[in-house]
Amino acid sequence: MIEVKGLSHEFRIGKKGKEKVVPVLHQVNLHVKQGEIAAIVGKSGSGKSTLLNLISGYIKPLAGTVTINDIDVTSFNEGKWADFRLNHLGFIFQSFQLISSMTAFENVELPLILKGMNEKERQKQTQEMLEIVGLSEYGGHYPGELSGGQQQRVSIARALIVNPPIILADEPTGSLDSDNEKELLAFIQKLNKDRGITFLIITHDQEVAQIAHRTIEITDGYVMEGEKIYEVQG
Numbered sequence: 367m368i369e370v371k372g373l374s375h376e377f378r379i380g381k382k383g384k385e386k387v388v389p390v391l392h393q394v395n396l397h398v399k400q401g402e403i404a405a406i407v408g409k410s411g412s413g414k415s416t417l418l419n420l421i422s423g424y425i426k427p428l429a430g431t432v433t434i435n436d437i438d439v440t441s442f443n444e445g446k447w448a449d450f451r452l453n454h455l456g457f458i459f460q461s462f463q464l465i466s467s468m469t470a471f472e473n474v475e476l477p478l479i480l481k482g483m484n485e486k487e488r489q490k491q492t493q494e495m496l497e498i499v500g501l502s503e504y505g506g507h508y509p510g511e512l513s514g515g516q517q518q519r520v521s522i523a524r525a526l527i528v529n530p531p532i533i534l535a536d537e538p539t540g541s542l543d544s545d546n547e548k549e550l551l552a553f554i555q556k557l558n559k560d561r562g563i564t565f566l567i568i569t570h571d572q573e574v575a576q577i578a579h580r581t582i583e584i585t586d587g588y589v590m591e592g593e594k595i596y597e598v599q600g
Protein backbone atom coordinates (compact mmCIF):
# COMPACT_ATOMS: atom_id res chain seq x y z
CA MET A 367 0.00 0.00 0.00
CA ILE A 368 2.71 2.49 1.02
CA GLU A 369 6.20 1.25 0.26
CA VAL A 370 9.21 3.41 1.02
CA LYS A 371 12.63 2.14 -0.03
CA GLY A 372 16.03 3.65 0.71
CA LEU A 373 14.56 7.09 1.26
CA SER A 374 17.10 9.76 2.15
CA HIS A 375 16.74 13.48 2.48
CA GLU A 376 18.76 16.50 3.49
CA PHE A 377 18.00 20.20 3.70
CA ARG A 378 20.41 22.94 2.65
CA ILE A 379 20.17 26.03 4.76
CA GLY A 380 21.84 29.42 4.57
CA LYS A 381 23.11 31.53 1.69
CA LYS A 382 24.26 29.99 -1.60
CA GLY A 383 27.94 29.17 -1.46
CA LYS A 384 27.86 29.06 2.35
CA GLU A 385 25.13 26.48 2.64
CA LYS A 386 25.00 24.12 5.56
CA VAL A 387 23.76 20.63 4.83
CA VAL A 388 21.31 19.16 7.35
CA PRO A 389 20.87 15.42 6.80
CA VAL A 390 17.37 14.41 7.94
CA LEU A 391 16.49 10.91 6.76
CA HIS A 392 18.89 8.05 6.11
CA GLN A 393 17.96 5.11 3.87
CA VAL A 394 14.50 4.75 5.34
CA ASN A 395 12.56 1.60 4.51
CA LEU A 396 8.92 1.38 5.45
CA HIS A 397 5.92 -0.71 4.50
CA VAL A 398 2.38 0.18 5.50
CA LYS A 399 -0.15 -2.50 4.64
CA GLN A 400 -3.65 -1.98 3.39
CA GLY A 401 -6.11 -1.68 6.26
CA GLU A 402 -3.42 -0.85 8.81
CA ILE A 403 -3.24 2.01 11.28
CA ALA A 404 0.47 2.81 11.53
CA ALA A 405 1.89 5.41 13.91
CA ILE A 406 5.17 7.21 13.36
CA VAL A 407 6.71 8.30 16.62
CA GLY A 408 9.98 9.98 17.49
CA LYS A 409 11.48 13.01 19.19
CA SER A 410 10.99 16.53 17.93
CA GLY A 411 13.28 17.08 14.95
CA SER A 412 13.74 13.36 14.24
CA GLY A 413 12.30 13.69 10.73
CA LYS A 414 8.64 12.63 11.07
CA SER A 415 7.06 15.52 9.17
CA THR A 416 9.77 15.37 6.53
CA LEU A 417 8.94 11.70 5.97
CA LEU A 418 5.24 12.48 5.58
CA ASN A 419 6.02 15.35 3.19
CA LEU A 420 8.16 13.01 1.09
CA ILE A 421 5.45 10.34 1.04
CA SER A 422 2.87 12.91 -0.09
CA GLY A 423 5.10 14.55 -2.69
CA TYR A 424 5.40 17.98 -1.09
CA ILE A 425 9.15 17.55 -1.13
CA LYS A 426 11.37 15.45 -3.40
CA PRO A 427 13.74 12.88 -1.90
CA LEU A 428 17.47 13.00 -2.42
CA ALA A 429 17.43 9.24 -2.93
CA GLY A 430 15.02 6.33 -2.70
CA THR A 431 11.54 5.52 -3.91
CA VAL A 432 7.94 5.89 -2.73
CA THR A 433 5.27 3.53 -4.07
CA ILE A 434 1.61 4.03 -3.18
CA ASN A 435 -1.07 1.56 -4.26
CA ASP A 436 1.52 -0.06 -6.54
CA ILE A 437 2.21 3.23 -8.33
CA ASP A 438 5.76 4.59 -8.23
CA VAL A 439 5.11 8.24 -7.39
CA THR A 440 8.73 9.25 -6.78
CA SER A 441 9.23 11.15 -10.00
CA PHE A 442 5.75 12.60 -10.38
CA ASN A 443 5.64 16.27 -11.37
CA GLU A 444 3.42 18.71 -9.44
CA GLY A 445 0.45 18.27 -11.79
CA LYS A 446 0.51 14.50 -11.47
CA TRP A 447 0.90 14.77 -7.71
CA ALA A 448 -2.10 17.09 -7.39
CA ASP A 449 -4.22 14.64 -9.32
CA PHE A 450 -2.90 11.65 -7.42
CA ARG A 451 -3.48 13.24 -4.01
CA LEU A 452 -7.04 14.09 -4.96
CA ASN A 453 -7.77 10.46 -5.80
CA HIS A 454 -5.69 8.51 -3.32
CA LEU A 455 -4.85 10.52 -0.23
CA GLY A 456 -6.70 12.35 2.52
CA PHE A 457 -4.88 14.66 4.94
CA ILE A 458 -5.53 15.65 8.54
CA PHE A 459 -3.32 18.22 10.27
CA GLN A 460 -2.88 19.48 13.81
CA SER A 461 -3.77 22.99 12.68
CA PHE A 462 -6.79 21.72 10.64
CA GLN A 463 -5.73 23.87 7.62
CA LEU A 464 -9.24 24.92 6.75
CA ILE A 465 -9.78 27.93 4.50
CA SER A 466 -10.96 30.63 6.88
CA SER A 467 -12.89 32.61 4.26
CA MET A 468 -14.99 29.57 3.34
CA THR A 469 -17.81 28.01 5.34
CA ALA A 470 -17.58 24.48 6.73
CA PHE A 471 -19.77 23.33 3.83
CA GLU A 472 -17.55 25.04 1.24
CA ASN A 473 -14.38 23.62 2.79
CA VAL A 474 -15.75 20.08 2.57
CA GLU A 475 -17.13 20.64 -0.94
CA LEU A 476 -13.86 22.01 -2.36
CA PRO A 477 -12.19 18.68 -3.30
CA LEU A 478 -15.32 17.74 -5.25
CA ILE A 479 -15.12 21.02 -7.19
CA LEU A 480 -11.48 20.22 -7.97
CA LYS A 481 -12.61 16.81 -9.20
CA GLY A 482 -15.09 18.47 -11.55
CA MET A 483 -18.26 17.04 -10.01
CA ASN A 484 -21.54 18.76 -10.89
CA GLU A 485 -23.12 21.07 -8.34
CA LYS A 486 -26.17 19.00 -7.46
CA GLU A 487 -24.16 15.86 -6.72
CA ARG A 488 -21.54 17.91 -4.81
CA GLN A 489 -24.12 19.46 -2.55
CA LYS A 490 -25.72 16.11 -1.82
CA GLN A 491 -22.41 14.41 -0.99
CA THR A 492 -21.18 17.35 1.09
CA GLN A 493 -24.34 17.42 3.19
CA GLU A 494 -24.13 13.64 3.71
CA MET A 495 -20.51 13.96 4.78
CA LEU A 496 -21.29 16.74 7.25
CA GLU A 497 -23.95 14.43 8.71
CA ILE A 498 -21.42 11.59 9.07
CA VAL A 499 -19.13 13.83 11.16
CA GLY A 500 -22.08 15.17 13.16
CA LEU A 501 -22.01 18.70 11.77
CA SER A 502 -25.09 18.87 9.56
CA GLU A 503 -26.28 21.95 11.46
CA TYR A 504 -22.96 23.75 11.10
CA GLY A 505 -22.42 23.88 7.33
CA GLY A 506 -22.93 27.65 7.23
CA HIS A 507 -20.38 28.36 9.96
CA TYR A 508 -16.92 29.71 9.15
CA PRO A 509 -13.98 27.88 10.78
CA GLY A 510 -13.56 30.77 13.25
CA GLU A 511 -17.12 30.15 14.42
CA LEU A 512 -16.44 26.50 15.33
CA SER A 513 -14.68 24.84 18.27
CA GLY A 514 -11.35 23.07 17.77
CA GLY A 515 -13.05 19.67 17.82
CA GLN A 516 -15.63 20.82 15.28
CA GLN A 517 -12.93 22.26 13.01
CA GLN A 518 -11.08 18.97 13.14
CA ARG A 519 -14.30 17.18 12.16
CA VAL A 520 -14.67 19.53 9.18
CA SER A 521 -11.12 18.72 8.15
CA ILE A 522 -11.87 14.99 8.43
CA ALA A 523 -15.00 15.43 6.33
CA ARG A 524 -12.90 17.25 3.72
CA ALA A 525 -10.38 14.39 3.77
CA LEU A 526 -13.09 11.72 3.49
CA ILE A 527 -15.23 13.34 0.82
CA VAL A 528 -13.21 11.87 -2.07
CA ASN A 529 -13.24 8.43 -0.49
CA PRO A 530 -9.45 8.05 -0.20
CA PRO A 531 -8.00 4.61 0.54
CA ILE A 532 -5.26 6.24 2.65
CA ILE A 533 -5.30 9.06 5.19
CA LEU A 534 -2.06 10.73 6.27
CA ALA A 535 -2.27 12.59 9.55
CA ASP A 536 0.29 14.91 11.16
CA GLU A 537 -0.35 15.24 14.92
CA PRO A 538 -4.13 15.09 14.40
CA THR A 539 -4.91 15.32 18.12
CA GLY A 540 -2.31 18.00 18.87
CA SER A 541 -4.85 20.82 19.23
CA LEU A 542 -7.65 18.85 20.86
CA ASP A 543 -8.71 18.47 24.49
CA SER A 544 -8.96 14.97 25.88
CA ASP A 545 -12.69 14.46 25.15
CA ASN A 546 -12.28 15.54 21.54
CA GLU A 547 -9.17 13.44 21.26
CA LYS A 548 -11.01 10.31 22.44
CA GLU A 549 -13.80 11.02 19.97
CA LEU A 550 -11.37 11.48 17.08
CA LEU A 551 -9.50 8.28 17.89
CA ALA A 552 -12.74 6.30 18.08
CA PHE A 553 -13.73 7.77 14.71
CA ILE A 554 -10.39 6.84 13.14
CA GLN A 555 -10.84 3.27 14.40
CA LYS A 556 -14.36 3.16 12.99
CA LEU A 557 -13.24 4.44 9.58
CA ASN A 558 -10.46 1.88 9.58
CA LYS A 559 -12.81 -0.96 10.48
CA ASP A 560 -15.89 -0.03 8.44
CA ARG A 561 -14.28 1.44 5.34
CA GLY A 562 -10.88 -0.23 5.44
CA ILE A 563 -9.09 3.12 5.30
CA THR A 564 -5.35 2.87 5.90
CA PHE A 565 -3.93 5.46 8.30
CA LEU A 566 -0.38 6.71 8.67
CA ILE A 567 -0.31 8.98 11.69
CA ILE A 568 2.54 11.07 13.06
CA THR A 569 2.16 11.53 16.77
CA HIS A 570 3.81 12.42 20.05
CA ASP A 571 0.79 11.14 21.85
CA GLN A 572 0.74 7.77 23.61
CA GLU A 573 -3.06 7.55 23.29
CA VAL A 574 -2.78 7.77 19.50
CA ALA A 575 0.05 5.26 19.36
CA GLN A 576 -2.17 2.89 21.35
CA ILE A 577 -4.84 2.65 18.63
CA ALA A 578 -2.15 1.86 16.04
CA HIS A 579 -1.63 -1.69 14.86
CA ARG A 580 2.04 -0.87 14.52
CA THR A 581 4.44 1.77 15.72
CA ILE A 582 7.31 2.96 13.59
CA GLU A 583 9.97 4.85 15.47
CA ILE A 584 12.27 7.43 13.92
CA THR A 585 15.47 8.23 15.76
CA ASP A 586 17.69 10.91 14.22
CA GLY A 587 16.43 10.10 10.74
CA TYR A 588 16.75 6.32 11.07
CA VAL A 589 13.68 4.10 11.22
CA MET A 590 13.22 1.31 13.66
CA GLU A 591 9.97 -0.58 13.42
CA GLY A 592 8.45 -1.24 16.82
CA GLU A 593 6.80 -4.33 18.12
CA LYS A 594 3.81 -5.45 16.11
CA ILE A 595 0.74 -5.42 18.26
CA TYR A 596 -1.17 -7.59 15.82
CA GLU A 597 -1.07 -8.46 12.16
CA VAL A 598 -3.57 -6.97 9.76
CA GLN A 599 -4.86 -9.01 6.87
CA GLY A 600 -4.35 -7.49 3.46
Ligand SMILES: Nc1ncnc2c1ncn2[C@@H]1O[C@H](COP(=O)(O)OP(=O)(O)OP(=O)(O)O)[C@@H](O)[C@H]1O
Nearest residue numbers: 377378379388390409410411412413414415416417
Ligand atom coordinates in the same frame (compact mmCIF):
# COMPACT_ATOMS: atom_id res chain seq x y z
N1 LIG B 1 12.40 23.34 5.21
C1 LIG B 1 13.42 23.02 6.00
N2 LIG B 1 14.62 23.60 5.83
C2 LIG B 1 15.67 23.26 6.61
N3 LIG B 1 15.61 22.36 7.60
C3 LIG B 1 14.44 21.76 7.83
C4 LIG B 1 13.27 22.06 7.06
N4 LIG B 1 12.25 21.30 7.52
C5 LIG B 1 12.75 20.59 8.54
N5 LIG B 1 14.04 20.85 8.73
C6 LIG B 1 14.93 20.20 9.72
O1 LIG B 1 14.83 18.80 9.54
C7 LIG B 1 14.83 18.11 10.79
C8 LIG B 1 13.57 17.24 10.89
O2 LIG B 1 12.41 18.08 10.90
P1 LIG B 1 10.94 17.46 10.95
O3 LIG B 1 10.00 18.61 10.91
O4 LIG B 1 10.81 16.42 9.92
O5 LIG B 1 10.95 16.79 12.40
P2 LIG B 1 9.75 16.21 13.25
O6 LIG B 1 10.21 14.89 13.78
O7 LIG B 1 8.48 16.24 12.48
O8 LIG B 1 9.67 17.27 14.45
P3 LIG B 1 8.41 17.76 15.34
O9 LIG B 1 7.98 16.56 16.13
O10 LIG B 1 9.02 18.83 16.18
O11 LIG B 1 7.37 18.28 14.40
C9 LIG B 1 14.92 19.20 11.86
O12 LIG B 1 16.28 19.28 12.25
C10 LIG B 1 14.49 20.45 11.15
O13 LIG B 1 15.11 21.58 11.69
